[in-house]
Amino acid sequence: MKVQVTYHNMLRRRTRVERETIQLPAETSLYGALQKVADHYGPPLREMLFAPDGTVANHLVVFRNGQLARQDARTVQLADGDELMLFPAISGG
Amino acid sequence: MFPYRGYAGKCLYVDLTRGHIETKEYDQELAENYLGGNGVGTRLLWENVGPEVEPLGPENWLIFSTGPLCGTLVPNPGRMEVIAKSPLTGIYGDSNSGGFLGPEFKFAGWDAVIVTGQSSRPAYLAIADDDVQLHDASELWGLGTSQTEAAIRKAWGDPQVKTAIIGPAGENLVRMAGIQITPQRSAARCGLGAVMGSKKLKAIAVRGHGPIRVANPDRLRDLSLEMQQRLRANAIYPAVSAHGTPGIVSLMNALGRFPTANFRAGGYEHADRINADALDARAFVRHVACFGCPVACDKVYRVPDGPYAGTSLRSVEYETLNSFGACILNDNLDGILAANRLCDELGLDTISAGRSISFAMELWDEEILNLDDTGGLAFRWGDMDLVLKVLPMIARREGFGNLLAEGVRRMAETIGRGSEQYAMHVKGMEIAGQDGRAQRSMGLAHVTSSRGADHLKAFPVVDETGFPDEGRRRYGDKYLPEIVQPLATRHKAFLVKDGEDFGAVVDSTGMCKSGGTFVLAELYWPDLAAALEATTGMEMPVERLQRIGERIYNLQRCYNALHGITRADDRLPQRFAEEPSPSGNAKGQTIDVEPMLEDYYQLRGWDLERGWPTPDKLRELGLPDAIERLGLG
Numbered sequence: 001m002k003v004q005v006t007y008h009n010m011l012r013r014r015t016r017v018e019r020e021t022i023q024l025p026a027e028t029s030l031y032g033a034l035q036k037v038a039d040h041y042g043p044p045l046r047e048m049l050f051a052p053d054g055t056v057a058n059h060l061v062v063f064r065n066g067q068l069a070r071q072d073a074r075t076v077q078l079a080d081g082d083e084l085m086l087f088p089a090i091s092g093g
Numbered sequence: 094m095f096p097y098r099g100y101a102g103k104c105l106y107v108d109l110t111r112g113h114i115e116t117k118e119y120d121q122e123l124a125e126n127y128l129g130g131n132g133v134g135t136r137l138l139w140e141n142v143g144p145e146v147e148p149l150g151p152e153n154w155l156i157f158s159t160g161p162l163c164g165t166l167v168p169n170p171g172r173m174e175v176i177a178k179s180p181l182t183g184i185y186g187d188s189n190s191g192g193f194l195g196p197e198f199k200f201a202g203w204d205a206v207i208v209t210g211q212s213s214r215p216a217y218l219a220i221a222d223d224d225v226q227l228h229d230a231s232e233l234w235g236l237g238t239s240q241t242e243a244a245i246r247k248a249w250g251d252p253q254v255k256t257a258i259i260g261p262a263g264e265n266l267v268r269m270a271g272i273q274i275t276p277q278r279s280a281a282r283c284g285l286g287a288v289m290g291s292k293k294l295k296a297i298a299v300r301g302h303g304p305i306r307v308a309n310p311d312r313l314r315d316l317s318l319e320m321q322q323r324l325r326a327n328a329i330y331p332a333v334s335a336h337g338t339p340g341i342v343s344l345m346n347a348l349g350r351f352p353t354a355n356f357r358a359g360g361y362e363h364a365d366r367i368n369a370d371a372l373d374a375r376a377f378v379r380h381v382a383c384f385g386c387p388v389a390c391d392k393v394y395r396v397p398d399g400p401y402a403g404t405s406l407r408s409v410e411y412e413t414l415n416s417f418g419a420c421i422l423n424d425n426l427d428g429i430l431a432a433n434r435l436c437d438e439l440g441l442d443t444i445s446a447g448r449s450i451s452f453a454m455e456l457w458d459e460e461i462l463n464l465d466d467t468g469g470l471a472f473r474w475g476d477m478d479l480v481l482k483v484l485p486m487i488a489r490r491e492g493f494g495n496l497l498a499e500g501v502r503r504m505a506e507t508i509g510r511g512s513e514q515y516a517m518h519v520k521g522m523e524i525a526g527q528d529g530r531a532q533r534s535m536g537l538a539h540v541t542s543s544r545g546a547d548h549l550k551a552f553p554v555v556d557e558t559g560f561p562d563e564g565r566r567r568y569g570d571k572y573l574p575e576i577v578q579p580l581a582t583r584h585k586a587f588l589v590k591d592g593e594d595f596g597a598v599v600d601s602t603g604m605c606k607s608g609g610t611f612v613l614a615e616l617y618w619p620d621l622a623a624a625l626e627a628t629t630g631m632e633m634p635v636e637r638l639q640r641i642g643e644r645i646y647n648l649q650r651c652y653n654a655l656h657g658i659t660r661a662d663d664r665l666p667q668r669f670a671e672e673p674s675p676s677g678n679a680k681g682q683t684i685d686v687e688p689m690l691e692d693y694y695q696l697r698g699w700d701l702e703r704g705w706p707t708p709d710k711l712r713e714l715g716l717p718d719a720i721e722r723l724g725l726g
Contacts, residue, residue: 008343010332012370059328061558063347068579068678070559085347090332091554092612093341093411093526 001026001080003033010088014044030069030076031056033084048088059089095119098308099161099628100129101204105225107218109292110151110210114225119204125631126715129204130160131187131600132645134176137207138185139648139719144655148180148284149266149291151211157198157257157297158205161629163603164196164305164384166317168324168616171195171384172605173274175257179283180291181268181445181500182521182545185652186283189549189600190274191383191391191607194299197255197275201301212293217245220299230295234264237438238273245298257297260440262488263290267498269445269523270488273437277407278383281442283522283544284500308630316624320609320616321387327613328562330388334380336369337390338411338607343368344558345411346419348579349679350531352524353419354474355451356517356668359528360676361419367426372409375426381407388608394430401431409433415526416447421454421475428477435481439488446487448523449497450480452504455515461508468492517666519546520658529669529686531679532557534585537689540663541589543649551592552611556585563614580682586692594642601645644714647706650699651719660704663690 006019015037024033034056038046051057062069063085069076078084095102095118106115120133127133134156146152156176163170173195179186198206201222208218215230233241238260246254255275262270263286270286271279280286307313324330332340342364345351349359365371376396382389396404409430417423417432436443450472456462457472464471470479470493486494496504501523505516517524522545529536538551555563556577564577568591575581576588592611598621599610609616618635626633650658665686673681694701698710708725711717720726 009340009369010335013335018365018370058562059560061344063678066347066677066680068348068558070578087344087347087558088332089329089560090336090340090344091329091557091560091614092333092607093338093345093548 001028001078003078004083005033005037006083006085008085008087009090011045011048011086014048015041024078028078029074030062030064030078030084031073033078034073061087061089095121097121097124097161097629097631098306099165100124101199101202101305103203104205104207105203105220107206107208107227108210109208109212109216109227109294112212112227114227124161126641127645128160128598128601128625128641130158130163130174130603131176131189131597132641133205133601134158134174134187135185135645135648135652138176138178139652142178146178148178148183149287151209151292153178153288153291155208155285155288155292155294156205157208159195159198160601160603162624164199165307165628166313166385167604167624168317168320169383169386169388169605169608170603171386172600172603173198174600175272175280175285177285177288179285179544180266180287181284184520184545184656184658185543185649186285187544188271188280188282188285190272190278190280191605192255192274192276192278193384194255194257194274195603196384197299197301199301199305200303201299202303206297208292208294211291215293215295217296217298218294220297222301222303233295235261237261238440239438241296242275245296249298249300251300253300255299258440259286259289259295260438260488262440263287264295265488265490265498266290267441267488267490268500268503269442269449269498270440271442273440277437279408279437279442282444282547284442286440307628309627312627313624316627320620320624323615324387324609324613327615329613333390333612334388336373337392339369339372339409339414341411342414345526347677348531348558349674349677349682350528350535350557351419352415352526352528353676354422355420355455355515356524356528357455357672358676359531359674359679361422363424364419366424367414367418367429371426372414376430383605386605386608390607396427396430399427401427404431404434406430406434406437412526413443413447416444416451417480420447420451421480423475423477423480425477428480432477432480432484435484439484441484441488444525445500445523446484448501448517449487449504450483452501452516453497456508456512459515461510461512466493466508514667517668519665520662522546528674528679529665529684530674530682531677532579533582533684533689534588536665536669536684536686537585537589537693538592540665540686540690541593541693543646543653549606550596551589552596552606553585553588553592554611555614556581556588567614567617579678582689585689586696590693590696593646594639597645598638598642601641640714644716647710647714648716648719650706651711651716651723654703654705654723660690660702663704
């Protein structure tokens, strides 16, 4: 299946890519998708997506199809055509 | 002899009617009960500027007020407060600015400067340590703010002079006029520039060379170092430091919290053209910081080419990217920077000026306004040529600009014809770049803010996107998970009340909310209590500090109650209750603040009918005079 991923702010500085479509096996979870892009871009991005223990970083903000995805990423099943937006921790304003 | 350290220990009273300047010792009891800054200003306004005083009359007070941590070693200690009755709202008004002026007041030996009366001709106040003089400012009257600052520095022969200056907007009593603070910072909200203009005070210029003595230097050094290290280790620090407030544009847009087309929506399809990445790519020059700030959220920008080539400025904020971007459906980033620079020069609040224009654009779109109303100006969405033409008209009150200069509440009253439903304000203050449909606590904060619609009094941030770590670190597990969920209503009364009380203290110390205390949610009651104790020598257990914050906020409510404010005024524009948001994470959402408001009044100890502090609460806070003055005894 194909999933679109958009990187924002500090994440975009690590990927140097604003938006891309990634190919994933069917029934991949959100966690799996994050692993896929972390594998591709290596440690600079991985350290912003995952805590040292391998869990998704508390300060990663993920939107799936326009809605905040705050659930356990391992339980979020992605579907073909899903759109993910990834933000680093930031607040204010 | 004033007993506490951290303070200069004295303040200036400047009576412009008589041209009289007087030095008074800083009031010990005020320091003990209200700290300084916002708290002391609130108390002075309460005691001296009653309901009978016209905001633009000579009897209004204009209070420049620093706090005991201002200019010290603690992180981001560069803030100062300006307090007066607001000509925009007619109630309590304040505005806070970063930069370098607050510390310079302290170095010159002054905790506060209180300006009263009205000069017969333009004047400026020159403060060089103990040498304080009023000068004729006739030649400066009519100049823009940067022109004025340059002229004063040239006259002084000192590039390190710090200033507070009004532009043409303040001179012409525009109700959204701000005060420009060195360097291109602004005490923008509440129209306090018009209060300064009504007094014919063009500028205050300050140069100081004295020390700030603290009670326990070793302890303060250790505390400050520890706080600085915590800020730099904070998970949010890298993004805030890299991008400043523009860094949240895309996130707020995704949340549906980025006002678009005068709040018809909370998301803008072209937000990526006006976000931090676009701004950096187009115009970034270098990072800069306010006094003593390790975050350095400020940046210098310069438009490299095109119609606005050479436009150079700093302090471009999320709010301005919203007000001259999404809120008027403009995706021309250079145009936003040009409008921002022009507002700085004219001395206009970019939020309220932008909202007057977006209001007029929606009325044009709804065919409520026509060319006859506007003097031949077509208020089409996104027309930056129009915006850049209209801003000087607002500042000079020319043509249709004279109506825009009044703010959206008065505009709606004048225009009529059903326009009120599009006037996005609370108590006369234009709503800034937030939408309560996307963040419930912010909707509540807008109605409970003591200066009218405002995000910065309560400044709820932990529930913008739901960071459980921040929520847990600050409030413990007791309020999780709802307290960090943007669309939850449970515990939001607590979040708002605590933010208002803590914010009142932060604004009374001279520290910054965009630094460690709110945006990073790193420094909290115990940190400020320890820093105050080390700096001033006052015993400051957390409970005492919390009581001070609560006292200040209650007194602001009492001040507004004196001016007729009741629960009936604590409400959002109907749009938020009736029109579901079409945007992002808030899609389909409306907001009803009443249940949260009920919780809030109960938590505050205010009566549910009028929303006024009860006599018991006022006695508890040591405010018996408020019981008498409000007729509650």
